[in-house]
Amino acid sequence: MAESYAMRIPQPTSLRRLSGAAAAAIVLSAARSVLADGFDLRVNDVSGLDEPWPLVAGLPFPEGALRDASAIRIVGADGAEVPAQVDAVATWRDGSLQWALAGFTARPQAAFRVEYGLGVRRMEPPVPLRIEQASDGPLTVNTGAAVFTFRPGRLLPDRAAMGTAVVLDGAGAGAYLVDNRGREARVVGAAAEVESDVVLAGPARAVIRRAGWYVTETGERLARAEAWFYFAAGCPSLRIT
Incomplete structure (x- = not known):
């Protein structure tokens, strides 16, 4: 059966x-x-x-x-x-x-x-996914269909391009929250202490985890933020959890 x-x-x-x-x-x-x-x-x-x-x-x-x-x-x-x-x-x-x-x-x-089984060997993707990060610089993920850029001190990607078409560009508000007292906090800048980990880096799939603090204008930490990003070779989109 x-x-x-x-x-x-x-x-x-x-x-x-x-x-x-x-x-x-x-x-x-x-x-x-x-x-x-x-x-x-x-x-x-x-x-x-x-x-x-x-x-x-x-x-x-x-x-x-x-x-x-x-x-x-x-x-x-x-x-x-x-x-x-x-x-x-x-x-x-x-x-x-x-x-x-x-x-x-x-x-x-x-x-x-x-x-x-025996005799089976897997081919590599014709355009493998690539991750690049300069020392203390931005982290870039190139899927072959799109390029996503994460700047230091920011939780979310702040630039995305498909070929010559830029679909996301600029600092923007970034990740933010408003608590039940009306206080606004953002995961932006050195005070947010954003950390980044490349969890999986393969030719067809990649997973990146980024985390930091939601911080008010006065420097008060309100909550911890964490986001997981999933990329696939040849795909112009990403999944965020």
Whole structure:
């Protein structure tokens, strides 16, 4: 009997929709086939998207079947490989791979298959995602479709460009809050003590965590702020949580 595995995938939030519009969800399931060297991926798309979109899924493997995540690849219905990043996340007691996390950008309406085992080697994305940070300078993430820039002392990106088109530019208000006493505080400047961590930096996926303090004009700290940013190679948008 075929087994099925499902997970809910939050839709990334475009910088052009940072107003907080609700994101659609994609459920991506992995149906095990009778073949030992592969299984099908099925995207149960509830959003109706018909354009390339970042997809992430957990891939299950039987005990003893695989020991190296580099021997996993994603292919389309035509058999052509889909550029992807696959990371090992859990192992069986014998050290073999139990779960892997795959991330790739593709049309949710398409059909996919996971191939793994001896002789399988995954290709690198043709335009890998790049992260650059100068000493004490801005942090830049280039997905190949867009470039996002984070300045020191700011929680959110303050510049985004797609080719020659700049869709976000300038300091702006940044992240701020107003408490129940009417006090306004922002995560801006040295007093906010913004810290940044590159949690994941791969050829197809990247995750950045930034945190700091909401500080009033008088220097009073009201609350701690934390934001996680998710990027995908070839995608002009990002997801923020």
